[in-house]
Amino acid sequence: MSFEDFKQNTTRAVVSKAIDGVLGYVNKDREDALLKLTDISEKLMGDKFDKKVFDGARNLIKNPEAKYMQYAYRILDEIDPNMIKMHVLNLGYQAGFYGFSKTTEFQKEHGYRIPWLILMDPTSACNRQCTGCWAAEYGHKMSLTYEDLDSIVTQGEELGIYFYMMTGGEPLLRKADIEKLAEKHRKCMFYAFTNGTLIDQEFCDDMKRLGNISLALSVEGFEEQNDARRGEGSFETTIRVMDLLKENHLLFGTSICYTSKNYKTVTSDEYFDYLIEHGVWYTWYFHYMPVGNEASTELLLTPEQREYMYHRVREIRSMDGGKPIFTIDFQNDGEFVGGCVAGGRFYCHINANGDVEPCVFAHYSSANIRDQSLLECLSQSLFKLYQEGQPFNKNHLQPCPILENPGTLTKMVEDSGAKSTDLQSPESAEHLCAKCVDYASCWEKTAEKLMTENPKHKNC
Numbered sequence: 001m002s003f004e005d006f007k008q009n010t011t012r013a014v015v016s017k018a019i020d021g022v023l024g025y026v027n028k029d030r031e032d033a034l035l036k037l038t039d040i041s042e043k044l045m046g047d048k049f050d051k052k053v054f055d056g057a058r059n060l061i062k063n064p065e066a067k068y069m070q071y072a073y074r075i076l077d078e079i080d081p082n083m084i085k086m087h088v089l090n091l092g093y094q095a096g097f098y099g100f101s102k103t104t105e106f107q108k109e110h111g112y113r114i115p116w117l118i119l120m121d122p123t124s125a126c127n128r129q130c131t132g133c134w135a136a137e138y139g140h141k142m143s144l145t146y147e148d149l150d151s152i153v154t155q156g157e158e159l160g161i162y163f164y165m166m167t168g169g170e171p172l173l174r175k176a177d178i179e180k181l182a183e184k185h186r187k188c189m190f191y192a193f194t195n196g197t198l199i200d201q202e203f204c205d206d207m208k209r210l211g212n213i214s215l216a217l218s219v220e221g222f223e224e225q226n227d228a229r230r231g232e233g234s235f236e237t238t239i240r241v242m243d244l245l246k247e248n249h250l251l252f253g254t255s256i257c258y259t260s261k262n263y264k265t266v267t268s269d270e271y272f273d274y275l276i277e278h279g280v281w282y283t284w285y286f287h288y289m290p291v292g293n294e295a296s297t298e299l300l301l302t303p304e305q306r307e308y309m310y311h312r313v314r315e316i317r318s319m320d321g322g323k324p325i326f327t328i329d330f331q332n333d334g335e336f337v338g339g340c341v342a343g344g345r346f347y348c349h350i351n352a353n354g355d356v357e358p359c360v361f362a363h364y365s366s367a368n369i370r371d372q373s374l375l376e377c378l379s380q381s382l383f384k385l386y387q388e389g390q391p392f393n394k395n396h397l398q399p400c401p402i403l404e405n406p407g408t409l410t411k412m413v414e415d416s417g418a419k420s421t422d423l424q425s426p427e428s429a430e431h432l433c434a435k436c437v438d439y440a441s442c443w444e445k446t447a448e449k450l451m452t453e454n455p456k457h458k459n460c
Helices: 003-023 027-045 051-061 067-078 081-110 134-138 146-159 171-184 201-210 223-230 234-247 269-277 303-316 374-378 381-389 408-416 429-434 437-453
Strands: 117-120 163-166 189-194 213-218 252-258 282-287 326-329 347-350
Touching: 003 027, 003 081, 027 051, 051 067, 081 146, 081 163, 081 189, 081 201, 117 146, 146 163, 146 171, 146 374, 163 171, 171 189, 171 201, 171 213, 201 213, 201 234, 213 234, 282 303, 303 326, 303 437, 381 408, 408 429
Parallel strands: 117 163, 117 347, 163 189, 189 213, 213 252, 252 282, 282 326
Antiparallel strands: none
């Protein structure tokens, strides 16, 4: 064991003990334990984060009636302790601190980024075919072997990557292999975007035992709207699975694709109250993307509809008011992360054929994990062009090289020599971006208005 490994393991053990202290106390004692955990975190990580981060955490902890402290206390009271501990250790310390520090140092040395997380597809197979789902374009015949998946994670750990999300297809068609990965790679966190149909009590028991697997259930509204995209009976099945996860004290969320047809429903008070009632703790919002040769543009939002989403999501997650649930809107939250996060800047995608792509919506690559090392794949020309071009727009409410800056992806693909990775129906970058020209032109004025109205976020 190297000195660096020894130091990292020792630090992890200290954090682990502090977490045990928090989990072992209630009420006033819990507040004290949380403050001690914050003090320990500052001592260990203070050179990597602004002091205001730790002072802000202390102020929040000292205000137990605050919305997000109530949220945190609910998690401590209602979620399985092992799952809490593994989330804090693996997602908080291992990925958020140690891993991010390691990838940042790599960038300083080599001049390009190593992603904070990898999204990968264990299989392209799925038991559903939802309208507007990019995965449907891949077909159902590709899969990464367990050896492929294990190699990706093993190589990733060496580079400082400890966070792995999985989609597909339906990733839980490979749940035995996902459990095997979680068992072997105990310092990593694994998230799966799933339709929920394959979740049973046995899998819930395994999730509690392992602690480092979490799920986001795909749902698109109430029964009528959801089943229109996902098939008859889908909503009923999803709610039944939510109740099972809640009964087992598991931390889970939802993955929601918002469109011109459902955007108000999936952000309504009624909808959030319903999700929270059934045990949902967080929601990932994804803007509909017209990926695939046959993808419709009718589901793209108007500027007015997207502006509504901009304000509504911020209202929901505000420190005061809103709802006791955490929400992220990847398209409209670009102002908080400096624009586009793809191309290895913070994340990348590996499809079920092993192609390493800049984004789950950008199916182009010149590198395959079966032919090259992970590091070689991450250094491909397309990724370097992504990073050189980021941010793709000075207004971070226009972050994407496809949706808001069409033509940018086209040029990067052309200059890098990358090819379409869709083996079923290859779509040129020109064809994909052409579908977004009108959308981008219409949204530009609204995006500028929003930045003018919120100058503190401009160019952040």
